[in-house]
Amino acid sequence: MSLAALRLAGALLGFLLASSAAAEFPAEMVARYAADAAKAQPGYVPSAAAGREFFLRRFDVSAELPGCATCHTENPAARGKHAITGKRIAPLAPSANLDRFTDGAHVEKWFKRNCTEIVGRECTAAEKANFVSFLLTVRP
């Protein structure tokens, strides 16, 4: 291998390492939320079934946005649509959208915004772990 090729390979490796450092796999995110939930609730284990129930629940805090499925549809692997603005929403399930649940700060921001609006309060770590573990079970 020439020196130039080696340099290029080194630069590529560096880039890959740097870009992967910020990212997280969805399953790691579940584990992180679950560890957090276990502090308040010893023995807590994430439940995809509870996550599914939460996703489909109508909270009815907001008249126009009663639940998650209002915009995301009942199938998280499908494309959604904002119920007020009509803007398209990319699928929530990682199996249909690889970008989902790989950026902790982004996910926290949207949990905060959407839980406040739809649930009427911030979500707990257990609810977040359940929610993401449900989405990980969804296949397109």
Add this chain to the structure above:
Amino acid sequence: MLAAVTLAIASRADADIRLPDDTPPSYRTECGTCHDPFAPQLMRKADWKQVVAGLDRHYGVNAALSADEVQPIAAFLDRRGADDADARMAAAELRLTATEYFRRRHASVSRAAWAHADVKRPSNCGGCHFTSDQGVFGHDVSIPGGR
């Protein structure tokens, strides 16, 4: 002479409206996630100021941002918003779809097209303008059900 004037007016009206080059990235991610990242030129600075001041009750939704997040967006809208003296861009009820400019530009759109499931609201630019999510509100338009 008259033809030249007509042409000048026509080409001005035909120019695409697009997000300026100095649009802060957060404008697209913060504002442009729930709705299209509307071009600031579509409404007067004074109207944008009021929108930014009321983000905690933003057309029925709490879209509050922290002071750090709001600052570059507020500065951008104040930099690029339409001139306060421009009456065509005065927005009734702070809706940029309720300006004289917007109404004139969309005068040929039928009632049926506005009511189409893909459109639903005048503010859903992406219902017809396919590149609006990239901040280009131009002529690559397909009106559902035709005009």
